[in-house]
Amino acid sequence: MIDAPARFASIADFEGFARSLRSQDRTGTRSVRLCMGTGCQAKGAARLYELFEEAIESASGRGRAGNIEVKPTGCHGLCQRSPIVVVEPAGIFYQQVEEPDVAEIFRETVLGGRAVPRLLYQDPESGRKLEAAEEIPFYKVQQRIVLSQNGRIDPTKITDYIAAGGYSALVKALTSMTPEEVIAEVEVAGLRGRGGGGFPTARKWRSCRSAAGGPKYVIGNGDEGDPGAYMDRSLMEGNPHSVIEGMLIGAYAIGSEKGYIYVRNEYPLAVKYLRTAISQAQEIGLLGENILGTSFSFDIQINRGGGAFVCGESTALMASLEGRPGEPRAKYVHTVESGLWGKPTNLNNVETWANIPHIINRGGKWFAGIGTEKSKGTKVFSLVGKIANSGLVEVPMGITLRRIIYEIGGGIRDGKKFKAVQTGGPSGGCIPAEHLDARVDYEELTNLGSMMGSGGLIVMDEDTCMVNIARYFTDFLLNESCGKCTPCREGLAQMRHILQGITKGDGQAGDVEKLQALAEILSGTALCALGATAANPVLSTIRYFRDEYDAHILDRRCPAKECRGLFIYQIDAEACKGCGICLKNCPVDAITGERKAPHVIDEQKCTRCGTCWEKCPFTAVLKV
Amino acid sequence: MNQDSSLIEQIVERYDRDVGMLIPMMQDLQAECGYLPTDSLRALAKRLNVPLMRLYAVATFYASFRLAPKGAHEVSLCMGTVCYLKGSAGISQAICKEFKVAPSGTTADRLFTFTAVNCVGACALAPVMVVDGKYYDGVTSESALEILQGLGPAEQAAQADAKEAAE
Numbered sequence A: 001m002i003d004a005p006a007r008f009a010s011i012a013d014f015e016g017f018a019r020s021l022r023s024q025d026r027t028g029t030r031s032v033r034l035c036m037g038t039g040c041q042a043k044g045a046a047r048l049y050e051l052f053e054e055a056i057e058s059a060s061g062r063g064r065a066g067n068i069e070v071k072p073t074g075c076h077g078l079c080q081r082s083p084i085v086v087v088e089p090a091g092i093f094y095q096q097v098e099e100p101d102v103a104e105i106f107r108e109t110v111l112g113g114r115a116v117p118r119l120l121y122q123d124p125e126s127g128r129k130l131e132a133a134e135e136i137p138f139y140k141v142q143q144r145i146v147l148s149q150n151g152r153i154d155p156t157k158i159t160d161y162i163a164a165g166g167y168s169a170l171v172k173a174l175t176s177m178t179p180e181e182v183i184a185e186v187e188v189a190g191l192r193g194r195g196g197g198g199f200p201t202a203r204k205w206r207s208c209r210s211a212a213g214g215p216k217y218v219i220g221n222g223d224e225g226d227p228g229a230y231m232d233r234s235l236m237e238g239n240p241h242s243v244i245e246g247m248l249i250g251a252y253a254i255g256s257e258k259g260y261i262y263v264r265n266e267y268p269l270a271v272k273y274l275r276t277a278i279s280q281a282q283e284i285g286l287l288g289e290n291i292l293g294t295s296f297s298f299d300i301q302i303n304r305g306g307g308a309f310v311c312g313e314s315t316a317l318m319a320s321l322e323g324r325p326g327e328p329r330a331k332y333v334h335t336v337e338s339g340l341w342g343k344p345t346n347l348n349n350v351e352t353w354a355n356i357p358h359i360i361n362r363g364g365k366w367f368a369g370i371g372t373e374k375s376k377g378t379k380v381f382s383l384v385g386k387i388a389n390s391g392l393v394e395v396p397m398g399i400t401l402r403r404i405i406y407e408i409g410g411g412i413r414d415g416k417k418f419k420a421v422q423t424g425g426p427s428g429g430c431i432p433a434e435h436l437d438a439r440v441d442y443e444e445l446t447n448l449g450s451m452m453g454s455g456g457l458i459v460m461d462e463d464t465c466m467v468n469i470a471r472y473f474t475d476f477l478l479n480e481s482c483g484k485c486t487p488c489r490e491g492l493a494q495m496r497h498i499l500q501g502i503t504k505g506d507g508q509a510g511d512v513e514k515l516q517a518l519a520e521i522l523s524g525t526a527l528c529a530l531g532a533t534a535a536n537p538v539l540s541t542i543r544y545f546r547d548e549y550d551a552h553i554l555d556r557r558c559p560a561k562e563c564r565g566l567f568i569y570q571i572d573a574e575a576c577k578g579c580g581i582c583l584k585n586c587p588v589d590a591i592t593g594e595r596k597a598p599h600v601i602d603e604q605k606c607t608r609c610g611t612c613w614e615k616c617p618f619t620a621v622l623k624v
Numbered sequence B: 001m002n003q004d005s006s007l008i009e010q011i012v013e014r015y016d017r018d019v020g021m022l023i024p025m026m027q028d029l030q031a032e033c034g035y036l037p038t039d040s041l042r043a044l045a046k047r048l049n050v051p052l053m054r055l056y057a058v059a060t061f062y063a064s065f066r067l068a069p070k071g072a073h074e075v076s077l078c079m080g081t082v083c084y085l086k087g088s089a090g091i092s093q094a095i096c097k098e099f100k101v102a103p104s105g106t107t108a109d110r111l112f113t114f115t116a117v118n119c120v121g122a123c124a125l126a127p128v129m130v131v132d133g134k135y136y137d138g139v140t141s142e143s144a145l146e147i148l149q150g151l152g153p154a155e156q157a158a159q160a161d162a163k164e165a166a167e
């Protein structure tokens, strides 16, 4: 399958091969880059791929194909507009492509070199049709390093990765750097963990390298349990070799011969592509014994999770790798000294790993030049929720939340008002409008009562009830708590009980204070970070949206009109056309009115089920 | 039973009899049988020389393991934050009511097994429902029910055929 010798016996052999790939003359090659990420596949990208292949075949039958290729790639990022197709060499960016569009794209753009205006992105402000991705505001503000090859290369072809410069950092490390020098370079870069905690990567590596005993293990954390986050998924699906190369370099620096990647159970495509990537790397001698003929040996195995959020936590993850239930342990002894099977183990998030090749190739100084004083480089986020442009974005550290949400994300959907952005997943918090100018920086986000987290940015608008969101996360964590330590198991149950009461209109004066007291106990006494940070969603919403708690508790009113029973439905007599749909659908006959005349809801009979509100074709039913 | 013991043997050998690979072994077993049959678990425990309790602890800790047979189709509805914000709780209620099924349960006629999952990593398409590996985006209560009502035994047969052909 790979047009290369079975196994490179030396670095020189590999370099020769890589050079020939990288210097290939591609002039005259026309290429259709088709996003085959999960999002675009959901929208039928696989069928588009087949249609492009058929078009190429029939064109070549007529002798017109020349050098045309269709390349399935990972996520391009602008998932809101999926499926996405980019035609090279001009780089014309098409969005929301449907099956009938393929023929036109092929005829006009691939063969004719002209754009099809109908399928281009239209700038909502200027109304201009934009041809290249770089012109689109969503991409313009981003800085893509980790994702630089996502959407460009075919993740199932190691040759694509090598042609784009892949594995040159590994060669550089093996030929010109000692393990200590590798760690020093990562230290200069100031890289910190992308899995949530932000621990300095070089320091972790050094501790593991100098820990006594062996064998030593390195692990890639691809568990990505935070709901609302899919950065790691897109990275593993779009550029699996970048994670593998990072782990190879880390293993060389730490002195490890065995690695694991722990992938979330819900990510079948990521598992498949990682498996392919690993076996291709093994085939040509980039993984296995005596890599490229050197004395360095390293291999990677994939393990799938079992659908337990807590398994993203380091000690739980290792328990799971040992074939046990994923229960965390207290970390009096660090995992870098005693981790998997009691041996020194270095765990990093997959995005952390994917940064390594860039740092080795371009130098720690270059990396440290991006970002803020203590947060370096870029961060990948999944920008989702009530936002105009949902998608995967990579931005330099230090950029403000406002720029991400408004310049990249295009602001709030449907002309609604911004209320909060949730970062850090279930351990994070909700940041309100008055802090939109906060910068993306580990310390700054922590000071706001949230955290960097692994990269979910969930935007909420005026229709989202902040008490209900706090209840949602508490519920989530209670379900996912492993139950080993009492504060987490019982404390969360109490918090949920209180929050449920508040959202149902049974809140009591003093509830907020009780929640705060429970939160304090949790953060001080829980065994692992799941419990210790579990109260963050509650605390941050109390901190910024106390008025919403008070409205629920004291006035029995939900200002966002989300909590059932804490608002009522009324019919706007002006907007009502008297069509009778609400009347017909009301399950308790609470609506009366003559045809073609405004209807009314009997508040006594109404059970607030919301059916009329959903069914009304004229949005004449209001929540008040 | 004989076939069963050779399956266990295959799976155990695939991982060099390494007890540390218990979870992958159980995942493979479930992939073969659709769930974890008690007899197979017993055989696996015996083969690995570990107490059955240990397998049971694993099977009940991880949400993806099933101790009862599943329906002809697998339906997962995302309950992650984004899908929740966009109304997946209501969709779940609608499905449970219409098909008289509870989350993580199977319909009485074994048509489908319904699971509410945390996030399927396609948040830009929220709310998301996955049916037999196919992703549906932007679903509503109505469209979800429509999709599920369209699931038929005919498809079920076709699916079984395809599976056989693949094996």
Ligand SMILES: Cc1cc2nc3c(=O)[nH]c(=O)nc-3n(C[C@H](O)[C@H](O)[C@H](O)COP(=O)(O)O)c2cc1C
Residues within 6 Å of the ligand: A192, A193, A194, A195, A196, A197, A198, A199, A221, A222, A223, A224, A225, A226, A309, A310, A311, A312, A313, A314, A315, A347, A348, A349, A350, A352, A454, A528, A529, A530
């Ligand atoms: C409950 C819980 C869940 C976690 N989930 C993840 C996860 O899904 N992915 C991840 O990379 N780190 C996760 N972490 C953080 C890991 O424990 C660990 O800090 C991280 O993987 C280390 O890598 P890094 O230094 O590169 O960030 C989680 C932590 C906790 C407490």
Ligand code: FES
Residues within 6 Å of the ligand: A227, A228, A229, B078, B079, B080, B081, B082, B083, B084, B118, B119, B120, B121, B122, B123, B124, B126, B127, B128
């Ligand atoms: S929250 Fe539903 S796919 Fe992520």
